Amino acid sequence: MRISELSSTTGVPVATIKYYLREGLLPQGHATSRTQATYDDTHVDRIRLIRALTESAGLSLARVRVVVDALTDPPDRRHDLLGIAQEAATPDPVTHASEQWTNAARDFIERRGWQIRPADPLIALLGTQLSAFVDAGTELGDGSALDAWADAAEIIGRADLSTVPPEPADALRQVVLGTVLGDPIIATLRRLAQQDASARYGSPDSPPDRRS
Amino acid sequence: MRISELSSTTGVPVATIKYYLREGLLPQGHATSRTQATYDDTHVDRIRLIRALTESAGLSLARVRVVVDALTDPPDRRHDLLGIAQEAATPDPVTHASEQWTNAARDFIERRGWQIRPADPLIALLGTQLSAFVDAGTELGDGSALDAWADAAEIIGRADLSTVPPEPADALRQVVLGTVLGDPIIATLRRLAQQDASARYGSPDSPPDRRS
Numbered sequence A, B: 001m002r003i004s005e006l007s008s009t010t011g012v013p014v015a016t017i018k019y020y021l022r023e024g025l026l027p028q029g030h031a032t033s034r035t036q037a038t039y040d041d042t043h044v045d046r047i048r049l050i051r052a053l054t055e056s057a058g059l060s061l062a063r064v065r066v067v068v069d070a071l072t073d074p075p076d077r078r079h080d081l082l083g084i085a086q087e088a089a090t091p092d093p094v095t096h097a098s099e100q101w102t103n104a105a106r107d108f109i110e111r112r113g114w115q116i117r118p119a120d121p122l123i124a125l126l127g128t129q130l131s132a133f134v135d136a137g138t139e140l141g142d143g144s145a146l147d148a149w150a151d152a153a154e155i156i157g158r159a160d161l162s163t164v165p166p167e168p169a170d171a172l173r174q175v176v177l178g179t180v181l182g183d184p185i186i187a188t189l190r191r192l193a194q195q196d197a198s199a200r201y202g203s204p205d206s207p208p209d210r211r212s
Helices: A003-010 A014-022 A041-056 A061-072 A078-089 A099-112 A121-135 A141-162 A168-201 B003-010 B014-022 B041-056 B061-072 B078-089 B099-112 B121-135 B144-162 B168-201
Strands: none
Touching (some): A003 A041, A014 A041, A041 A168, A061 A168, A078 A168, A078 B168, A099 A121, A099 A141, A141 A168, A141 B144, A141 B168, A168 B078, A168 B168, B003 B014, B003 B041, B014 B041, B041 B061, B041 B168, B061 B078, B061 B168, B078 B168, B099 B121, B099 B144
């Protein structure tokens, strides 16, 4: 198909498609003359992936490039593919973690028995986030809340992995979109579950409503 | 104390404190003359709360006002206080949920047996988020992933409630900050748990590392 048809099929303007081509996010078409090229279904799929990552998941083009590079040259091990998808799906920390908090995060991960690369940037990110939580004077219930959150994360992580399809392009798409678009769903479920817990186990001044 | 001392104690500029006074976020001081007033520890605490909500949790002043109004006139039931804290801690949806997706969210909540007010805006928010997830072509594993997320949310919700102190001001602070600052921690724990699950239960082309 011509670029005009690629545009009408995907609903993405020609100028945007040309931008993706220049940026190397979309492979070049098959040249039919010095100024014209044809495109096929792989281009349609790639444009839909870029739109899903940028529009639905709100990823920057720099993060989309990480995903696209991985598709062009997929890693041998599926576990490495997960790492790449996570890299795209994880925000850069606003501030850097202190060594003390990074160590606290590392100790926590070790105590959970989680198999994480020692240099994984998620460890420092967790340190930064824990530090912000504690610095704000917020209670972690002597750490028992953090352990409950980790128990919950294990359930979520196993469920996430179970939805990942075998083909590398589909797997990358699922992990990136499922992680980025899943986070707000989990945050909302958390608030709903807080309400349910409050109605169900609330203190005496908050009698639970009768179940229907 | 004078406003200058209130400023040095809290590290917040006098101009900002005057802004909080004008906006009604901070109660007026005790007037000692037509142009001067003194302030006490309740003002220090309130300023620290406002800073924690705006700086650590990234809340808008409109959302801070919801919290502050609840502190000035606390609801009788703790369950209502939770609702107010959640209102402040929950983003407005970017788009509105279709009736179809709101109903799907309501059905899911009902099937879980969660005690949620029928008009709670979290229901429509969940519908919007589920719709974005499915529209992006992301897999929910026939809904089993969503049920696993809800199981996890129940663990998180119970843990969250267990950290809420009895005094209304402390309780509001804990729920708002614990919810807003806890979300990114839970998102990071999720990614770490995905990696652990991949290392532990990965497909045969991804042999798990030996545990030490």
